[in-house]
Amino acid sequence: xxxxxxxxxxxxxxxxxxxxxxxxxxxxxxxxxxxxxxxxxxxxxxxxxxxxxxxxxxxxxxxxxxxxxxxxxxxxxxxxxxxxxxxxxxxxxxxxxxxxxxxxxxxxxxxxxxxxxxxxxxxxxxxxxxxxxxxxxxxxxxxxxxxxxxxxxxxxxxxxxxxxxxxxxxxxxxxxxxxxxxxxxxxxxxxxxxxxxxxxxxxxxxxxxxxxxxxxxxxxxxxxxxxxxxxxxxxxxxxxxxxxxxxxxx
Numbered sequence: 001x002x003x004x005x006x007x008x009x010x011x012x013x014x015x016x017x018x019x020x021x022x023x024x025x026x027x028x029x030x031x032x033x034x035x036x037x038x039x040x041x042x043x044x045x046x047x048x049x050x051x052x053x054x055x056x057x058x059x060x061x062x063x064x065x066x067x068x069x070x071x072x073x074x075x076x077x078x079x080x081x082x083x084x085x086x087x088x089x090x091x092x093x094x095x096x097x098x099x100x101x102x103x104x105x106x107x108x109x110x111x112x113x114x115x116x117x118x119x120x121x122x123x124x125x126x127x128x129x130x131x132x133x134x135x136x137x138x139x140x141x142x143x144x145x146x147x148x149x150x151x152x153x154x155x156x157x158x159x160x161x162x163x164x165x166x167x168x169x170x171x172x173x174x175x176x177x178x179x180x181x182x183x184x185x186x187x188x189x190x191x192x193x194x195x196x197x198x199x200x201x202x203x204x205x206x207x208x209x210x211x212x213x214x215x216x217x218x219x220x221x222x223x224x225x226x227x228x229x230x231x232x233x234x235x236x237x238x239x240x241x242x243x244x245x246x247x248x249x250x
Contacts, residue, residue, distance in 0.1 A: 017052075020063060024048045024070055032074040034245055039214065047213050050078060058096040058104065065105035072112055077206015078214055084175035084207060085168040088115065118167045130161035131246045134204075139235045143196040153177055153196050157203055164203075176202045183210050187222045194231050201238065217241070 028044050029036045036044050051070035055061070058081075060069050072080055072089070081089050088111040096104040120127045143152030154173050158165045165173060180198035184190070187210075189198075201209050201218060209215050210222055221234045 020066070021045070021048055021052065024052075024067065027067065028070070028074060031071060035074060035214070038241070038244065039216075043213065043216070047073065047078065050213060054078075054081075058093050058101075060096070060101045060105060062101050062105075065101045068105045068109055072108065074214070075112070075116075077208055078212045079208030080206055082207070084172040084179075085203070086115070087172075115167065119161075119164045121163060126161070126163040128246065130164070131242050133160050134200075135239060135242055135246065139193075139232055142193040142200075142235075144191070144193050146192045149192050149195065150174060150177055153199050156196070157200070160200075161203075173199075173203070176207060179207055183222075188226050189222075189231060191231070197231055197235055197238075201234075 025041070025045050025048055028048065039047070048070055051073050052066055054073075055066045055069035058069075060066055076086060076089075077083065080086055081093055083089070089108065092104060092107045092111060099107065143149055143156055145152060154165075154170060154177075157173055177195070177199050180195050180202055183198050184194050189195070198210065205215055205218070206212065209218055211219055217237050218234065221230065221237060224230060224233075
């Protein structure tokens with residue numbers, strides 16, 4: 001009788017995990033090609049591993065479900081499950097234990113597609129237009145009056161991407177503003193423009209973008225030695241990223 005030892009089973013499982021990881025790294029290079037080029041091979045692999053670990057926490061362990069989870073991370077940010085802009089993700093995953101992995105993945109996919117239809121538009125035209133508007137901005141255009149910063153920021157976001165703002169709603173935008181203010185304090189940024197820029201980054205890349213492995217240029221700039229031009233440098237890097245993103249889809 002053939003006996004398979006636990007060490008052999010462990011080796012089989014490690015091999016299967018490595019094979020899946022390699023498959024997902026290759027998939028991401030096609031699924032999010034421009035973003036993957038910025039991240040580089042090791043960066044993509046780190047995010048894929050993070051996605052595999054996070055998906056398992058919700059009982060998403062079959063290949064199709066894990067693949068979807070990783071795709072959503074690259075679409076909405078690595079912390080998309082707790083983003084105030086995406087309450088549907090939190091709601092679906094809170095019921096994951098009752099639904100099971102494949103059913104949860106199906107519901108997630110449906111909600112994500114509906115959201116993207118509203119936010120991105122046909123052939124991503126809304127997303128491209130928002131990117132083009134952002135590229136016309138100057139650092140000096142960032143909201144800068146402390147007295148009514150919340151109103152200024154919400155108004156600026158609505159001008160930038162009206163379709164997304166209409167979809168996520170003002171309470172979500174104000175929640176981002178609060179999180180941006182908290183992040184600004186952590187990184188010793190004190191000006192209204194600092195908070196406005198961080199809110200815009202969270203709006204664009206997800207509320208966890210300041211520490212997201214997908215956007216190391218954000219975290220590295222914020223962690224650099226405090227200086228008067230740190231926010232300007234972050235704004236310049238954002239513009240560089242957006243130019244690369246827009247050129248890759250045109």
